[in-house]
Amino acid sequence: MRILGISALYHDSAAALFCDGQIVAAAQEERFTRRKHDLSIPKQAIRYCLFAGKTTGADLDAVVYYDNPLLTLDRWLKNCAALGQESVSVVQRSFDSIFANKLWIHKLIENAVGGLGKHGKLLVCEHHVSHAASAFYPSPFTRAAIITIDGVGEWATTTIGRGCGNSIDIIKQINYPHSLGLLYSAFTYFCGFKVNSGEYKLMGLAPYGEPKYYQKIKDCLIDVKEDGSYRLNMDYFLYQRDGVMVDDEFGGIFDGPRRRPETVITRREMDLAASIQKVTEEVILKMVAYTRRVTDEKNLCLSGGVALNCVANGKICDNRLYDNIWVQPAAGDAGGALGAALQAAYGFFKQERKVPARDTQKGSFLGPSYSADQILNFLSRQNASFSVAHTSAELSVQAAKMLADGKVVGFFSGRMEFGPRALGARSILGNPMLADTQQKLNLKIKFRESFRPFAPAVLSEKVGDYFEFNGESPYMLLTAPVNTDLRRDFDLRKYISDSDTDMLPALNEMRSTIPAVTHVDYSARLQTVNELDHPLFHQVLSEFERITGCAVLVNTSFNVRGEPIVCTPEDAYLCFMRTDMDALILENFVLLKEEQKPLSDDVNWKEVYELD
């Protein structure tokens, strides 16, 4: 049975193909169109999935969309009715999106796919059921509790449920407008970052601050019950009626107006970030504990955009309420495409579900790959200078030597990742032990002055040598502290005072023996690399350890600020040539920057990508 799942029209459009019990392919549209968080009908992702599955739209058994357009319309109209005349702005802003697009999703998708499966009609799956399915079905659990938290689906913003075999049962939910995701987004907006994309920056900013607004948030904005359920005080939020998240009264309780984007980040924003992060963690931890009580399940699955909050996920692990936790790597809307397909297969068509010992996400390497011939043809057309490694061992040694020498290496290997994190297929790698790696990556390659450290990729079998963590974190969705014996004395207060809020000196300080991946609170956003998911990346790490004694590499996404992660060899080559990256590994082809001729007739590419 071949089922195509699709997410579109909100943010992070994607397609996923599920065939006979296997996740065959999944990809976000932004990777192909080069428009970050692209929301359009994912035509190119669909085309790729059909190609990967050696199938056509006409041969599919079903096509499934991840949202119920009727319920979305219901929520939108009731929102208008709750506002009366004040809904003018909402009607003006969203009318076309609802009536010209969302209600016509069956036609838009039929046009893009070239068919709607054997039944000839589109299946639609409720948004949070799609999220829940994306969390439970690929997990290695026969049964588990499931929590989904995001901005909003049709009505639901949070759900608690249970997965068992090939069925999912949502038990409880919290509905719009009360939304933990929208609360977090409101602070993202207020702190001057973009909604839908800047939330991870707010999370990264939190360790610099003190949660001095925690009580104010609790007093004014959110009432949290002991079971983790919550209700927002809608007097302070504008998202129901206007084109922004919060009003001026928000500034009234948080010591001044919203920070304007791209201006200096002050102590206040750091404290706001720390405060909302603390509130978010409190809600989630209470919810997780309550879910354990009501479901009596020992395993937990998480999805929805809030499940990308790896700091909160790390706290859930620390809590040890569950034996095992599995988070969908594409926890945001992109993963809804996969969840919708899986829910159709198991929940609707009642396919048998086999549960192997490891998850069925395949390391989330579900996107396109490119053959040696394709790459050779491309490089030849570019007149690029390159060498060829004939074995993976040779390639690993070469990569590890360059990294040990402090070089920054673009690493393009195998199928592209599905989800927002680069996991070694489309990554930029660096040496975490060197003091200047952080700065070099930020200024010469990412073209940003980030206050966030990079993520460590560590050999799975060595993770305990570096971090206070002993499990698996293959999808970079958990944070853990750097081991005490690797830390160096560091006092953040020496760097961040009320009057001086420049975070870069603090970030550039050697806080541990692996400074490039150690945050100012000694935390790190972990990726454990195992031999099964990505043998070559594992081999590079092993070789790097053999040379340097360190089993950790810096792993950051292969892109510049504002650009979607690279997809094709051409994307990777252009990114390599436009930045100060030292080397590029395109499968077994090795390119050194010093041997390349500059790009001719290149566009003014810094204007191509809008800053995120």
Added chain:
Amino acid sequence: MNSTNFSPPDAEKEKILDISTKLFEAGQCREIMSTQSAEANSYYCERADLRLFDSELFYYGFDTPAELRNMLQRMWEYQQCEYMKEFAVPATIAAFHNKVEDPVETQAEIPSFIYNF
């Protein structure tokens, strides 16, 4: 209606705003805007009690206005929201008047400062 500036092609928007205002004045849907309350022990809704839609996954589609109108009416019957049925006809007209014939043209941008609902 006196506070809107909709031009004639926006008659459907006007109609939806009219009904919204009427329902607002009748006090419908106000619970959506309600503020926090400390009285309840829990803010979770029991999924089984919600009765929002009769299926989590179903075949969706329509070709004619009557089909869409009927789907909307069935949903609001299931929800026991009789007052919402007033939207069924204008929503159907709005959908058919605004249908994008060439989906290639639908390239909306994600807003930067508001969650995209």
